[in-house]
Amino acid sequence: MGRRSGLGPLGAGSIRVRVSLRIGSVLVDVEQASDANLVVAVGRWHEPALAEVYRRHGGAVHALARRILRSDPPAEEVTQEVFLDLWRHPEKFDAQRGTLRSFLLARTHGKSVDVVRAEESRRRREERTTRETATAAYDIDREVWDMAVAEQVKDALVALPDELRQPIELAYFGGHTYKEVALMLDEPEGTVKSRIRSGLGRLRMNLLERGIEPAGAEL
């Protein structure tokens, strides 16, 4: 049963697509289409739309997966899974709840953490994970270096008190559960839980103060 037509140019080393979408009565170059429009097109199994989503966000997705997993093969696998998931379940993206990039990165993070924890579980059978190993994993410079807003993001994060920043770093970049973070920091679980939530809220305010407005609906 014939299904998909191939996209030759996409598989030949270039992921640029030169196709358009009709949105309402308007013809829009796929590169000019909004992320939300692209997801609608993906919902119609429009491969060039997925290719454009990948072109826009594949770098960030791959970089995050590689950052958390610290190894290329599993990072590539996670990257592919993230975009294939979007292909199969585009309805999971809700444009009213946030940007497509944050949605893809959240999915990337979740999948990467799953891999990390599976690996951790295996490794724990062999040896105890030391606190030094976990804290040494953090390197914010590498994480945001290429961003246009790298300095502001870094400043916003550094501006957080240590007790708010550390648990976020350990959980997000280290892939640890908050209970593990509590053990690492020798703090009560409830305290870590609250500090992560407060820290994310403060970080958002810090970003806003620096002129960076994270997307997402307002409460």
Add this chain to the structure above:
Amino acid sequence: MSHREIEELLGVYALDALDPETAAEVEAHLEGCVRCAIEVGQHHEVTGLLANSGGTAPASLWSGIAEQLDGTSDQSWDRLAARLDAPGSERAGHGPDGGPPIAPLAPIDAGRRRSRWAAAGAGLVAAAAAALALVFGLQVHHLNGQVNALRTAPQLSAAEQAALASPTTRKIPLADTSTTGADHTPATIVLTAAGTGFVMDDAGDGLARLPADRTYQLWGVVGGRTISLGLLGPRPGIVPFSVAGSASVTEFAITNEVAGGVVVTHNQPVAVGAIRV
């Protein structure tokens, strides 16, 4: 857990720092609590900024993704129905600012420009109407047998068969527009009252198989506009589509296009059909 207890977990949930069981509890809560869902969305936006190291997407990875699209898209009726019924699927059809629903999107060939369907769409409709007038009388008697054959076709899923058997579902046989195929029905449109449907290439007696660089493309006249309803591939089989959320579709047509499809067609339809009021 209470709402307040869930609230306390939103930060660690957004960081994937919960055990799977607790995370599932939070997710269940988020389904019904907009306030909490918004807060999680905000946390994801913040962490997205932290995570974003930019850079270009590795081109080598795309080919691996593209290879897996074939055969994994599973364009079954079940999947399409689930997708269209899923919470949030309608919202995804809105612009980022929550604007009006976005009309169905049409694939386009880079080399083409909107010249014919915009200006000559009426021409195709007229051609389709003419072809219909020619073949309508001949195809009616064929319909019952056609539908019965579809109902027993082995490749139909249970959901597809249920849709086919529903009394509110319309079955629109498409007429072969070639001069030699006036009594031939190469494909049938199955359209539910909800606006979802599938086009079925009649096995063994349907649309001629196309070379790999060509594709059949389904068109519909919806609300007076001619729009692409999707690519059917070089050998269609069963392919779902949707006109849900749009005005009623009045005519269907299938054209033979270059692989990847076009947004406006320069080709005469190979099959046409209209919905009788």
